[in-house]
Amino acid sequence: MVRQECINCKATYGIDDIVYFCKKCGDILEIKFDINELTENIDIYDWKTKPISVWRYRPFMPIHESAKLITLGEGGTGLHHSEHLGTELCINNLYIKNEGENPTGSFKDRGMTVGVTKAIELGARHVICASTGNTSASLAAYAARAGIRCTVLIPSGKIAYGKLSQAMIHGAKVLQVKGNFDEALEFVFKLGEKHKEIYLLNSINPFRIEGQKSLGYEICDQLNYETPDAIVIPVGNAGNISAVWKGLTEFYQLGLIKKLPKMIGIQAQGSAPIAHAIKTGNDKIIPVENPETIATAIRIGAPVSWKKAINAIQESHGTAETVTDEEILDAQKTLARIEGIFVEPASASSIAGLKKLIKKGIVLENEKIVCITTGHGLKDPDTAIKQSEKPIEVDANIEAIETTLDLRKAILAR
Ligand code: AN7
Secondary structure, three states: OOEEEEOOOOOEEOOOOOOOEOOOOOOEEEEEOOHHHHHHHHHHOOHHHOOOOHHHHHHHOOOOOOOOOOOOOOOOOOEEEOHHHHHHHOOOEEEEEEHHHOOOOEOHHHHHHHHHHHHHHOOOOEEEEEOOOHHHHHHHHHHHHHOOEEEEEEEOOOOOHHHHHHHHHOOOEEEEEOOOHHHHHHHHHHHHHHOOOEEEOOOOOHHHHHHHOHHHHHHHHHOOOOOOOEEEEEOOOOHHHHHHHHHHHHHHHOOOOOOOOEEEEEEEHHHOHHHHHHHOOOOOOOOOOOOOOOOHHHOOOOOOOHHHHHHHHHHOOOEEEEEOHHHHHHHHHHHHHHHOOOEOHHHHHHHHHHHHHHHOOOOOOOOEEEEEEOEEHHHOHHHHHHOOOOOOOOOOOHHHHHHHOOOHHHHHHO
């Protein structure tokens, strides 16, 4: 039977129980399928004939058949063979899975379509999350689509303007808590405990993780079930790396793929508790008290899904790496200029991390690599503008424009 299960003590709960942490030991939960049951389910549906998207995998989702889906058409993002960047990084077979192509511009939509569908199934009328930006943008959109109330808590300091504008225009109540992300998240948990009518859609919500696991499925489908050697992914709260790994292991257990890739997590140097734990061979993280990075999406010091992430990295024989803000910005610019893919700084960390791992000889020239870019560049226009050439003001006549573009010489030489 499909169920919620504690990742630590294995206590189980039904998929219609509203429970965020294990009532016995306090750890986080995950959705567990019985693989035989899942095999039967997917045999009944002709899922492979559906277009690539989150809901192609409906029989893999813990949602009742009668549910009304709250969807904006998520998933089905491009897996772009990146020859120019591959050449620059000296790697033959590089793919970018560009999650900025989702409805609200980030991978969060994969989780929210399932999470908000579940919320409606459970009868919720008010949903809440804490967010560095993308989760709130996504939740606000899906709550609007479902016609329910939405509250988002964002940390103090810089929030990327694109994301903030999304939460605001979709009509969410936006509270900027005078504290960092980890503190805002604590308030969300407390509110959930005190006010049972509010449904929590933070990244520990296992239904969101189920939606996000479709990212792993899609990579396999788009590569014709020839799994890559490694998947490189930015890590903040660590929900996504756990979700992708869950999707891959399910496909593996179902016999759809023959091998599993290494999972490689990338964190920003100023907020890298998971990368530090991996590098020092620890099974536990030490939270970072004042996380700092230009990649505000992953400015998270106490990632709630750290256990799942460390497990994914260890089980897959993967690794983790840190990157500086300078390396992130450099990767963002390179990707935009030579591949035409504009991503936000947090997303560019996967490219920056890959570059470092190639230099260190951890990723090899002939390996097939998928880098996940998690959010669209327009999410944070300020950062993009700051590191680009400014527009040049010219007089409104053709000669002035030609002179500026160095086209006059060619005319005179004629
Ligand atoms: C672009 O929106 O945590 O490791 O509150 O927006 O699953 O947390 C965002 C995270 C990577 C990290 N890239 O994913 C939030 C939030 C982008 C992101 C991550 C985020 P997780």
